Amino acid sequence: MLDLGVIVANFKFLVVQGLFGLGGFAGGTLRLAIPAIVLGFVLGIFIGLARLARSRFVSLPATLYVEFFRGVPLVMVIFWIWFIIPQLLRLPIPEYGVALTAFVIFEAAYFGEIIRAGIQSVPRGQVEAATAVGLTSAQTMRFVVLPQAIRNMVPALVTQMIVLFKDTSLASIIGYVDLTKAAQIVNNREIKPFELYLFIAVVYFVFTYSMSLFARRFERRLAS
Amino acid sequence: MSYQFKWSVLWSGQSGGWLLQGVATTLAISGLAWILAVGLGILAGAARTVPWRPLRLAGTFYVEFFRNVPLLVWMFFWYFGVPPLLPRGVQDWLFNHSAEFWAGMFALGVYHGARMSEVIRSGINSIPRTQFEASVAMGLTTFQAYRLIIVPIALRLIVPPATNESLNLLKNSSVALTISVAELTFQTRQVETYTAKAIEALTAGTLIYLVLCVSIAWIMARVERRFAIPGLIARGG
Numbered sequence: 001m002l003d004l005g006v007i008v009a010n011f012k013f014l015v016v017q018g019l020f021g022l023g024g025f026a027g028g029t030l031r032l033a034i035p036a037i038v039l040g041f042v043l044g045i046f047i048g049l050a051r052l053a054r055s056r057f058v059s060l061p062a063t064l065y066v067e068f069f070r071g072v073p074l075v076m077v078i079f080w081i082w083f084i085i086p087q088l089l090r091l092p093i094p095e096y097g098v099a100l101t102a103f104v105i106f107e108a109a110y111f112g113e114i115i116r117a118g119i120q121s122v123p124r125g126q127v128e129a130a131t132a133v134g135l136t137s138a139q140t141m142r143f144v145v146l147p148q149a150i151r152n153m154v155p156a157l158v159t160q161m162i163v164l165f166k167d168t169s170l171a172s173i174i175g176y177v178d179l180t181k182a183a184q185i186v187n188n189r190e191i192k193p194f195e196l197y198l199f200i201a202v203v204y205f206v207f208t209y210s211m212s213l214f215a216r217r218f219e220r221r222l223a224s
Numbered sequence: 225m226s227y228q229f230k231w232s233v234l235w236s237g238q239s240g241g242w243l244l245q246g247v248a249t250t251l252a253i254s255g256l257a258w259i260l261a262v263g264l265g266i267l268a269g270a271a272r273t274v275p276w277r278p279l280r281l282a283g284t285f286y287v288e289f290f291r292n293v294p295l296l297v298w299m300f301f302w303y304f305g306v307p308p309l310l311p312r313g314v315q316d317w318l319f320n321h322s323a324e325f326w327a328g329m330f331a332l333g334v335y336h337g338a339r340m341s342e343v344i345r346s347g348i349n350s351i352p353r354t355q356f357e358a359s360v361a362m363g364l365t366t367f368q369a370y371r372l373i374i375v376p377i378a379l380r381l382i383v384p385p386a387t388n389e390s391l392n393l394l395k396n397s398s399v400a401l402t403i404s405v406a407e408l409t410f411q412t413r414q415v416e417t418y419t420a421k422a423i424e425a426l427t428a429g430t431l432i433y434l435v436l437c438v439s440i441a442w443i444m445a446r447v448e449r450r451f452a453i454p455g456l457i458a459r460g461g
Contacts, residue, residue: 071391071437072430073398075409080430081420087227162292169294173402180296193304201293201301208292 007199008193014196018182019203024095027177031088033168036103037161043104044111049141051116062112069109074167078102082174107164115162118153119221151222158215163209169204179203233419234428242274243428246411250436253325253407254397256392257332264337266379269344270370283341290338295399298335303327303403328400336393343385347378380451387444391437408432 021028050062069077081102085093122145125158130140172181183196190196233239263284265306271283303324309313318326351374359369401410412429416422 037457068434071395071434073395073409073433075398075401076412076426076430076433079409079413080426083426087422166292166294169296170399172296180294180300183297184300187304193300194306194309197297197301197305201289201297204293204297205289209288212292 001171001191006186006190006195010186010190010196013186014179014182014200015203017180018177018200023024026094029165029168029178032096032099032103032171032176032178033165036100036107036168037164039100039104040107041111041157043108044115047108047112047120048115051112052119066109066112069106070113074102074106074170075173077106078170078174081105095171095174095176098174099168099176103164103167103171107160110160110163111157114153114156115149117156118149121152122148154222155215155219158211158218162211164169165208165211166204170205207224227423228399229424230419230421231424233421233424237419239415239425242411242414243408243432246408246429247407247432247436249325249405249411250397250407253329253332253400253405254394256329257336257397258393260329261336261340261393264334265340265344266375267363268337268341269378270375272341272345273348273374274370276366287338290335291342292353295331295335295396296402298311298331299328299399299403301352302331302334313424322402324403324405328397328403328405330401332393332397334368335341336389339392340386340389343382343389344375344378346385347382348374350381351377361455377453380453383444383448383451387441387448390444391440394440395433 003064017023017027019029021031044194047062047065050058051066053059054157078099082098085098085101126144126148131137135143148197168178169180170182171178173204175181178184183200187196234243268283268286271279272287274280307318307323307327310318321397326395354371355377356369358365359373397407398409400407404410406414408429412425415428416425419425
Protein backbone atom coordinates (compact mmCIF):
# COMPACT_ATOMS: atom_id res chain seq x y z
CA MET A 1 0.00 0.00 0.00
CA LEU A 2 1.07 3.56 -0.64
CA ASP A 3 2.24 5.14 2.57
CA LEU A 4 1.52 8.82 2.13
CA GLY A 5 2.49 9.61 5.72
CA VAL A 6 6.14 9.73 4.70
CA ILE A 7 5.36 12.45 2.16
CA VAL A 8 3.34 14.51 4.63
CA ALA A 9 5.98 14.19 7.35
CA ASN A 10 8.79 15.32 5.03
CA PHE A 11 6.79 17.67 2.83
CA LYS A 12 8.47 20.77 4.18
CA PHE A 13 11.98 19.45 3.59
CA LEU A 14 11.19 18.10 0.12
CA VAL A 15 9.30 21.07 -1.27
CA VAL A 16 10.47 24.13 0.66
CA GLN A 17 14.11 23.09 0.80
CA GLY A 18 14.50 20.73 -2.15
CA LEU A 19 12.30 22.44 -4.70
CA PHE A 20 12.42 26.14 -3.75
CA GLY A 21 15.74 26.18 -1.92
CA LEU A 22 14.49 28.21 1.04
CA GLY A 23 15.78 27.38 4.47
CA GLY A 24 18.72 25.90 6.33
CA PHE A 25 21.35 24.93 3.79
CA ALA A 26 22.05 25.82 0.20
CA GLY A 27 20.07 23.93 -2.41
CA GLY A 28 16.86 23.98 -4.36
CA THR A 29 15.85 22.96 -7.85
CA LEU A 30 14.32 26.31 -8.76
CA ARG A 31 17.21 28.30 -7.31
CA LEU A 32 19.42 26.45 -9.79
CA ALA A 33 17.04 26.12 -12.74
CA ILE A 34 15.98 29.75 -13.08
CA PRO A 35 19.47 31.35 -13.27
CA ALA A 36 20.61 28.46 -15.49
CA ILE A 37 17.77 29.11 -17.94
CA VAL A 38 18.38 32.88 -18.03
CA LEU A 39 22.17 32.70 -18.34
CA GLY A 40 22.10 29.74 -20.73
CA PHE A 41 19.70 31.65 -22.96
CA VAL A 42 21.88 34.77 -22.92
CA LEU A 43 25.02 32.83 -23.80
CA GLY A 44 22.97 30.95 -26.39
CA ILE A 45 22.06 34.23 -28.13
CA PHE A 46 25.75 35.03 -28.57
CA ILE A 47 26.51 31.54 -29.84
CA GLY A 48 23.57 31.52 -32.22
CA LEU A 49 24.58 34.92 -33.63
CA ALA A 50 28.22 33.86 -33.85
CA ARG A 51 27.27 30.81 -35.91
CA LEU A 52 25.63 33.12 -38.42
CA ALA A 53 28.52 35.57 -38.57
CA ARG A 54 30.07 36.14 -41.97
CA SER A 55 33.61 35.81 -40.69
CA ARG A 56 34.75 32.21 -40.42
CA PHE A 57 36.93 33.11 -37.44
CA VAL A 58 33.73 33.76 -35.53
CA SER A 59 31.40 31.15 -36.98
CA LEU A 60 33.77 28.19 -36.93
CA PRO A 61 34.51 28.23 -33.16
CA ALA A 62 30.79 28.65 -32.49
CA THR A 63 29.98 25.67 -34.72
CA LEU A 64 32.62 23.55 -33.00
CA TYR A 65 31.26 24.60 -29.60
CA VAL A 66 27.74 23.54 -30.54
CA GLU A 67 28.76 20.26 -32.15
CA PHE A 68 31.04 19.37 -29.26
CA PHE A 69 28.52 19.90 -26.50
CA ARG A 70 25.74 18.22 -28.42
CA GLY A 71 27.89 15.09 -28.75
CA VAL A 72 28.75 14.75 -25.08
CA PRO A 73 26.53 13.70 -22.14
CA LEU A 74 25.68 16.42 -19.64
CA VAL A 75 26.93 14.20 -16.81
CA MET A 76 30.37 14.28 -18.43
CA VAL A 77 30.29 18.09 -18.65
CA ILE A 78 29.35 18.33 -14.97
CA PHE A 79 32.35 16.17 -14.05
CA TRP A 80 34.61 18.27 -16.25
CA ILE A 81 33.62 21.46 -14.48
CA TRP A 82 33.77 19.76 -11.11
CA PHE A 83 37.40 18.74 -11.63
CA ILE A 84 38.74 21.52 -13.82
CA ILE A 85 37.52 24.74 -12.21
CA PRO A 86 39.08 24.09 -8.81
CA GLN A 87 42.33 23.19 -10.65
CA LEU A 88 42.28 26.43 -12.61
CA LEU A 89 41.15 28.80 -9.88
CA ARG A 90 43.01 27.01 -7.09
CA LEU A 91 40.08 27.33 -4.75
CA PRO A 92 37.15 25.08 -3.95
CA ILE A 93 33.89 25.95 -5.68
CA PRO A 94 30.56 25.08 -4.05
CA GLU A 95 28.34 22.54 -5.83
CA TYR A 96 25.98 25.34 -6.76
CA GLY A 97 28.64 27.16 -8.77
CA VAL A 98 29.81 23.97 -10.45
CA ALA A 99 26.32 22.89 -11.42
CA LEU A 100 25.30 26.35 -12.64
CA THR A 101 28.46 26.70 -14.76
CA ALA A 102 27.98 23.25 -16.29
CA PHE A 103 24.33 23.86 -17.13
CA VAL A 104 24.94 27.28 -18.64
CA ILE A 105 27.82 26.06 -20.82
CA PHE A 106 26.01 22.90 -21.90
CA GLU A 107 22.55 24.31 -22.53
CA ALA A 108 23.91 27.36 -24.35
CA ALA A 109 24.84 25.02 -27.20
CA TYR A 110 21.22 23.89 -27.50
CA PHE A 111 19.79 27.40 -27.05
CA GLY A 112 22.26 28.61 -29.67
CA GLU A 113 20.92 26.14 -32.22
CA ILE A 114 17.34 27.21 -31.55
CA ILE A 115 18.26 30.87 -31.92
CA ARG A 116 20.15 30.24 -35.14
CA ALA A 117 17.23 28.32 -36.62
CA GLY A 118 14.84 31.07 -35.51
CA ILE A 119 16.90 33.80 -37.14
CA GLN A 120 17.23 31.79 -40.34
CA SER A 121 13.46 31.36 -40.43
CA VAL A 122 13.05 35.12 -41.00
CA PRO A 123 12.74 35.67 -44.78
CA ARG A 124 15.79 37.18 -46.43
CA GLY A 125 13.64 39.91 -47.99
CA GLN A 126 13.02 41.39 -44.55
CA VAL A 127 16.73 42.04 -44.09
CA GLU A 128 17.04 43.48 -47.57
CA ALA A 129 14.06 45.76 -47.00
CA ALA A 130 15.49 46.93 -43.66
CA THR A 131 18.84 47.69 -45.30
CA ALA A 132 17.05 49.50 -48.11
CA VAL A 133 15.32 51.86 -45.69
CA GLY A 134 18.70 52.70 -44.19
CA LEU A 135 19.00 50.64 -41.00
CA THR A 136 22.47 49.51 -39.97
CA SER A 137 22.98 45.78 -39.58
CA ALA A 138 22.81 46.03 -35.78
CA GLN A 139 19.56 47.96 -36.05
CA THR A 140 18.21 45.43 -38.55
CA MET A 141 18.96 42.64 -36.12
CA ARG A 142 17.43 44.48 -33.17
CA PHE A 143 14.31 45.96 -34.72
CA VAL A 144 13.45 43.66 -37.63
CA VAL A 145 14.98 40.21 -37.39
CA LEU A 146 15.03 39.40 -33.66
CA PRO A 147 11.41 40.38 -32.89
CA GLN A 148 10.16 38.04 -35.62
CA ALA A 149 12.72 35.33 -34.89
CA ILE A 150 11.84 35.21 -31.20
CA ARG A 151 8.18 34.58 -32.03
CA ASN A 152 9.16 31.60 -34.19
CA MET A 153 11.48 30.28 -31.50
CA VAL A 154 9.10 30.29 -28.55
CA PRO A 155 7.89 26.67 -28.79
CA ALA A 156 11.40 25.24 -29.17
CA LEU A 157 12.71 27.54 -26.43
CA VAL A 158 10.07 26.42 -23.95
CA THR A 159 10.80 22.77 -24.79
CA GLN A 160 14.49 23.40 -24.10
CA MET A 161 13.65 25.14 -20.82
CA ILE A 162 11.67 22.06 -19.80
CA VAL A 163 14.65 19.89 -20.69
CA LEU A 164 16.95 22.11 -18.62
CA PHE A 165 14.54 22.07 -15.70
CA LYS A 166 14.59 18.26 -15.75
CA ASP A 167 18.35 18.19 -16.22
CA THR A 168 18.92 20.10 -12.99
CA SER A 169 18.19 16.81 -11.22
CA LEU A 170 21.68 15.76 -12.34
CA ALA A 171 23.18 18.32 -9.98
CA SER A 172 22.36 15.86 -7.22
CA ILE A 173 25.20 13.65 -8.53
CA ILE A 174 27.79 16.07 -7.18
CA GLY A 175 25.89 16.51 -3.94
CA TYR A 176 23.77 19.59 -4.62
CA VAL A 177 20.57 19.34 -2.55
CA ASP A 178 17.83 19.72 -5.15
CA LEU A 179 14.46 17.99 -5.13
CA THR A 180 15.97 14.66 -6.23
CA LYS A 181 18.73 14.76 -3.63
CA ALA A 182 16.22 15.75 -0.96
CA ALA A 183 14.16 12.68 -1.80
CA GLN A 184 17.32 10.55 -1.62
CA ILE A 185 18.15 11.98 1.81
CA VAL A 186 14.66 11.31 3.13
CA ASN A 187 14.70 7.84 1.59
CA ASN A 188 17.96 6.95 3.33
CA ARG A 189 16.18 7.51 6.62
CA GLU A 190 12.68 6.28 5.87
CA ILE A 191 13.29 3.58 3.20
CA LYS A 192 10.13 4.39 1.27
CA PRO A 193 11.58 4.61 -2.27
CA PHE A 194 8.38 3.90 -4.19
CA GLU A 195 6.36 6.65 -2.50
CA LEU A 196 9.16 9.23 -2.42
CA TYR A 197 10.34 8.89 -6.01
CA LEU A 198 6.79 8.73 -7.32
CA PHE A 199 6.01 11.88 -5.35
CA ILE A 200 8.91 13.88 -6.76
CA ALA A 201 8.05 12.52 -10.23
CA VAL A 202 4.61 14.11 -9.81
CA VAL A 203 6.13 17.37 -8.57
CA TYR A 204 8.45 17.57 -11.60
CA PHE A 205 5.55 16.67 -13.84
CA VAL A 206 3.34 19.46 -12.50
CA PHE A 207 6.03 22.01 -13.34
CA THR A 208 7.08 20.70 -16.74
CA TYR A 209 3.58 19.95 -17.92
CA SER A 210 2.30 23.39 -17.01
CA MET A 211 5.23 24.88 -18.91
CA SER A 212 4.31 22.87 -22.00
CA LEU A 213 0.62 23.81 -21.68
CA PHE A 214 1.69 27.46 -21.54
CA ALA A 215 3.81 26.97 -24.67
CA ARG A 216 0.90 25.39 -26.51
CA ARG A 217 -1.45 28.22 -25.61
CA PHE A 218 1.15 30.79 -26.61
CA GLU A 219 1.59 29.05 -29.96
CA ARG A 220 -2.14 29.09 -30.60
CA ARG A 221 -2.33 32.79 -29.76
CA LEU A 222 0.47 33.54 -32.21
CA ALA A 223 -1.16 31.44 -34.92
CA SER A 224 -4.50 33.27 -34.70
CA MET B 225 49.09 25.79 -13.48
CA SER B 226 51.10 23.02 -11.97
CA TYR B 227 49.12 20.09 -13.34
CA GLN B 228 51.37 17.26 -14.52
CA PHE B 229 49.95 15.53 -17.56
CA LYS B 230 50.53 11.81 -17.75
CA TRP B 231 48.57 10.37 -20.62
CA SER B 232 50.08 6.92 -20.24
CA VAL B 233 47.74 6.26 -17.30
CA LEU B 234 45.09 5.58 -19.93
CA TRP B 235 46.75 2.48 -21.32
CA SER B 236 49.01 1.34 -18.51
CA GLY B 237 47.49 -0.71 -15.72
CA GLN B 238 43.82 -1.51 -15.75
CA SER B 239 42.49 1.78 -17.14
CA GLY B 240 42.29 0.68 -20.76
CA GLY B 241 40.38 -2.46 -19.86
CA TRP B 242 37.97 -0.49 -17.68
CA LEU B 243 37.25 1.99 -20.41
CA LEU B 244 36.62 -0.80 -22.92
CA GLN B 245 34.27 -2.52 -20.49
CA GLY B 246 32.56 0.82 -20.04
CA VAL B 247 32.05 1.17 -23.78
CA ALA B 248 30.67 -2.38 -23.96
CA THR B 249 28.21 -1.72 -21.12
CA THR B 250 27.16 1.62 -22.58
CA LEU B 251 26.47 -0.02 -25.93
CA ALA B 252 24.65 -2.96 -24.33
CA ILE B 253 22.39 -0.86 -22.11
CA SER B 254 21.71 1.66 -24.89
CA GLY B 255 21.08 -1.06 -27.48
CA LEU B 256 18.56 -2.95 -25.34
CA ALA B 257 16.92 0.28 -24.17
CA TRP B 258 16.73 1.44 -27.78
CA ILE B 259 14.81 -1.70 -28.80
CA LEU B 260 12.41 -1.17 -25.90
CA ALA B 261 12.08 2.53 -26.72
CA VAL B 262 11.33 1.94 -30.39
CA GLY B 263 8.78 -0.75 -29.54
CA LEU B 264 7.02 1.42 -26.97
CA GLY B 265 7.39 4.44 -29.23
CA ILE B 266 5.62 2.72 -32.12
CA LEU B 267 2.83 1.45 -29.85
CA ALA B 268 2.28 4.77 -28.08
CA GLY B 269 2.83 6.89 -31.18
CA ALA B 270 0.31 4.84 -33.17
CA ALA B 271 -2.12 4.71 -30.23
CA ARG B 272 -2.26 8.51 -30.14
CA THR B 273 -3.42 8.71 -33.75
CA VAL B 274 -6.11 6.00 -33.86
CA PRO B 275 -9.79 6.92 -34.11
CA TRP B 276 -10.59 5.49 -30.66
CA ARG B 277 -10.49 7.83 -27.68
CA PRO B 278 -9.58 5.51 -24.74
CA LEU B 279 -6.49 4.29 -26.58
CA ARG B 280 -5.51 7.86 -27.48
CA LEU B 281 -5.86 8.91 -23.83
CA ALA B 282 -3.78 5.99 -22.60
CA GLY B 283 -1.06 6.85 -25.11
CA THR B 284 -1.13 10.52 -24.16
CA PHE B 285 -0.91 9.72 -20.45
CA TYR B 286 2.11 7.46 -20.93
CA VAL B 287 3.93 9.95 -23.14
CA GLU B 288 3.29 13.08 -21.10
CA PHE B 289 3.97 11.54 -17.72
CA PHE B 290 7.14 9.69 -18.60
CA ARG B 291 8.88 12.28 -20.72
CA ASN B 292 8.13 15.18 -18.38
CA VAL B 293 9.93 13.71 -15.39
CA PRO B 294 13.75 13.66 -15.18
CA LEU B 295 15.40 10.43 -16.27
CA LEU B 296 17.38 10.38 -13.01
CA VAL B 297 14.15 10.19 -11.02
CA TRP B 298 13.00 7.28 -13.17
CA MET B 299 16.33 5.53 -12.60
CA PHE B 300 15.83 5.75 -8.82
CA PHE B 301 12.19 4.81 -9.16
CA TRP B 302 12.81 1.64 -11.18
CA TYR B 303 15.89 0.63 -9.24
CA PHE B 304 14.93 1.42 -5.64
CA GLY B 305 11.16 1.82 -5.78
CA VAL B 306 9.83 -1.02 -7.89
CA PRO B 307 11.84 -4.18 -7.02
CA PRO B 308 10.54 -4.37 -3.40
CA LEU B 309 7.02 -4.66 -4.83
CA LEU B 310 7.90 -7.60 -7.07
CA PRO B 311 7.39 -11.25 -6.05
CA ARG B 312 10.19 -12.76 -3.98
CA GLY B 313 11.43 -15.04 -6.76
CA VAL B 314 11.75 -12.22 -9.28
CA GLN B 315 13.62 -10.09 -6.74
CA ASP B 316 16.10 -12.86 -6.02
CA TRP B 317 16.69 -13.42 -9.70
CA LEU B 318 17.19 -9.69 -10.33
CA PHE B 319 19.67 -9.17 -7.55
CA ASN B 320 21.69 -12.14 -8.73
CA HIS B 321 21.70 -10.85 -12.30
CA SER B 322 22.83 -7.22 -11.94
CA ALA B 323 19.52 -5.59 -11.07
CA GLU B 324 21.03 -2.14 -11.66
CA PHE B 325 21.62 -2.95 -15.31
CA TRP B 326 18.04 -4.10 -15.90
CA ALA B 327 16.51 -1.26 -13.92
CA GLY B 328 18.68 1.24 -15.78
CA MET B 329 17.83 -0.33 -19.12
CA PHE B 330 14.14 -0.25 -18.28
CA ALA B 331 14.24 3.37 -17.08
CA LEU B 332 16.11 4.44 -20.19
CA GLY B 333 13.83 2.49 -22.52
CA VAL B 334 10.54 3.62 -20.99
CA TYR B 335 11.67 7.26 -20.80
CA HIS B 336 12.93 7.36 -24.36
CA GLY B 337 9.95 5.33 -25.57
CA ALA B 338 7.80 8.29 -24.57
CA ARG B 339 10.09 10.67 -26.44
CA MET B 340 10.44 8.37 -29.43
CA SER B 341 6.66 8.09 -29.70
CA GLU B 342 6.46 11.83 -30.32
CA VAL B 343 8.79 11.41 -33.28
CA ILE B 344 6.77 8.48 -34.60
CA ARG B 345 3.48 10.28 -34.07
CA SER B 346 4.68 13.26 -36.07
CA GLY B 347 5.73 10.81 -38.80
CA ILE B 348 2.28 9.23 -38.83
CA ASN B 349 0.60 12.63 -38.86
CA SER B 350 2.67 13.68 -41.85
CA ILE B 351 1.21 10.80 -43.90
CA PRO B 352 -1.86 12.01 -45.80
CA ARG B 353 -5.06 10.84 -44.09
CA THR B 354 -6.17 9.39 -47.43
CA GLN B 355 -3.61 6.56 -47.06
CA PHE B 356 -5.47 5.33 -44.01
CA GLU B 357 -8.88 5.82 -45.63
CA ALA B 358 -7.76 3.98 -48.76
CA SER B 359 -6.45 1.01 -46.74
CA VAL B 360 -9.71 0.78 -44.81
CA ALA B 361 -11.65 1.02 -48.07
CA MET B 362 -9.58 -1.89 -49.40
CA GLY B 363 -10.95 -3.96 -46.53
CA LEU B 364 -8.06 -3.81 -44.05
CA THR B 365 -8.91 -3.52 -40.38
CA THR B 366 -7.51 -0.53 -38.46
CA PHE B 367 -4.83 -2.77 -36.96
CA GLN B 368 -3.85 -4.13 -40.37
CA ALA B 369 -3.80 -0.65 -41.87
CA TYR B 370 -1.38 0.49 -39.16
CA ARG B 371 0.78 -2.63 -39.30
CA LEU B 372 1.03 -2.89 -43.08
CA ILE B 373 0.71 0.66 -44.38
CA ILE B 374 0.92 3.50 -41.85
CA VAL B 375 3.72 2.40 -39.50
CA PRO B 376 6.11 1.19 -42.25
CA ILE B 377 5.77 4.46 -44.14
CA ALA B 378 6.12 6.51 -40.97
CA LEU B 379 9.28 4.67 -39.93
CA ARG B 380 10.90 5.46 -43.25
CA LEU B 381 9.98 9.13 -42.95
CA ILE B 382 11.37 9.72 -39.49
CA VAL B 383 14.95 8.47 -39.79
CA PRO B 384 16.61 11.89 -39.19
CA PRO B 385 14.69 12.88 -36.03
CA ALA B 386 14.82 9.28 -34.79
CA THR B 387 18.61 9.37 -35.17
CA ASN B 388 18.73 12.49 -33.05
CA GLU B 389 16.63 10.81 -30.40
CA SER B 390 18.76 7.65 -30.50
CA LEU B 391 21.87 9.73 -29.89
CA ASN B 392 20.10 11.37 -26.94
CA LEU B 393 19.43 7.89 -25.61
CA LEU B 394 23.08 6.95 -25.93
CA LYS B 395 24.20 10.10 -24.14
CA ASN B 396 21.53 9.71 -21.46
CA SER B 397 22.74 6.20 -20.67
CA SER B 398 25.43 8.03 -18.67
CA VAL B 399 22.77 8.83 -16.06
CA ALA B 400 22.78 5.11 -15.19
CA LEU B 401 26.02 5.69 -13.31
CA THR B 402 23.88 7.04 -10.46
CA ILE B 403 22.57 3.51 -9.83
CA SER B 404 26.12 2.19 -10.30
CA VAL B 405 25.81 0.64 -13.73
CA ALA B 406 29.44 0.33 -14.82
CA GLU B 407 29.01 2.18 -18.11
CA LEU B 408 31.44 4.55 -19.78
CA THR B 409 31.05 7.58 -17.49
CA PHE B 410 31.23 5.35 -14.44
CA GLN B 411 34.45 3.75 -15.71
CA THR B 412 35.86 7.18 -16.60
CA ARG B 413 35.35 8.18 -12.99
CA GLN B 414 36.90 4.96 -11.83
CA VAL B 415 40.02 5.66 -13.89
CA GLU B 416 40.06 9.16 -12.46
CA THR B 417 39.73 7.95 -8.88
CA TYR B 418 42.36 5.27 -9.33
CA THR B 419 44.99 7.32 -11.15
CA ALA B 420 44.12 10.81 -9.80
CA LYS B 421 44.48 12.06 -13.39
CA ALA B 422 41.17 13.82 -13.93
CA ILE B 423 41.91 15.59 -17.18
CA GLU B 424 43.28 12.51 -18.93
CA ALA B 425 40.41 10.29 -17.82
CA LEU B 426 37.72 12.82 -18.72
CA THR B 427 39.33 13.52 -22.09
CA ALA B 428 39.31 9.81 -22.90
CA GLY B 429 35.67 9.39 -21.88
CA THR B 430 34.59 12.51 -23.74
CA LEU B 431 36.39 11.51 -26.94
CA ILE B 432 34.86 8.03 -26.83
CA TYR B 433 31.38 9.55 -26.56
CA LEU B 434 32.09 11.89 -29.47
CA VAL B 435 33.35 9.00 -31.60
CA LEU B 436 30.31 6.87 -30.75
CA CYS B 437 27.92 9.72 -31.60
CA VAL B 438 29.65 10.61 -34.84
CA SER B 439 29.77 6.98 -36.01
CA ILE B 440 26.11 6.38 -35.23
CA ALA B 441 25.16 9.58 -37.04
CA TRP B 442 27.22 8.41 -40.02
CA ILE B 443 25.60 4.95 -40.08
CA MET B 444 22.12 6.46 -39.77
CA ALA B 445 22.80 8.84 -42.65
CA ARG B 446 23.40 5.79 -44.83
CA VAL B 447 20.28 4.09 -43.46
CA GLU B 448 18.35 7.23 -44.28
CA ARG B 449 19.51 7.22 -47.90
CA ARG B 450 18.80 3.50 -48.20
CA PHE B 451 15.24 3.73 -46.86
CA ALA B 452 14.17 7.13 -48.14
CA ILE B 453 10.92 6.96 -50.06
CA PRO B 454 11.65 8.53 -53.46
CA GLY B 455 9.67 11.70 -53.97
CA LEU B 456 8.31 11.80 -50.41
CA ILE B 457 11.19 13.43 -48.61
CA ALA B 458 12.65 16.60 -49.99
CA ARG B 459 15.58 17.25 -47.73
CA GLY B 460 17.29 20.58 -47.93
CA GLY B 461 21.00 20.99 -47.23
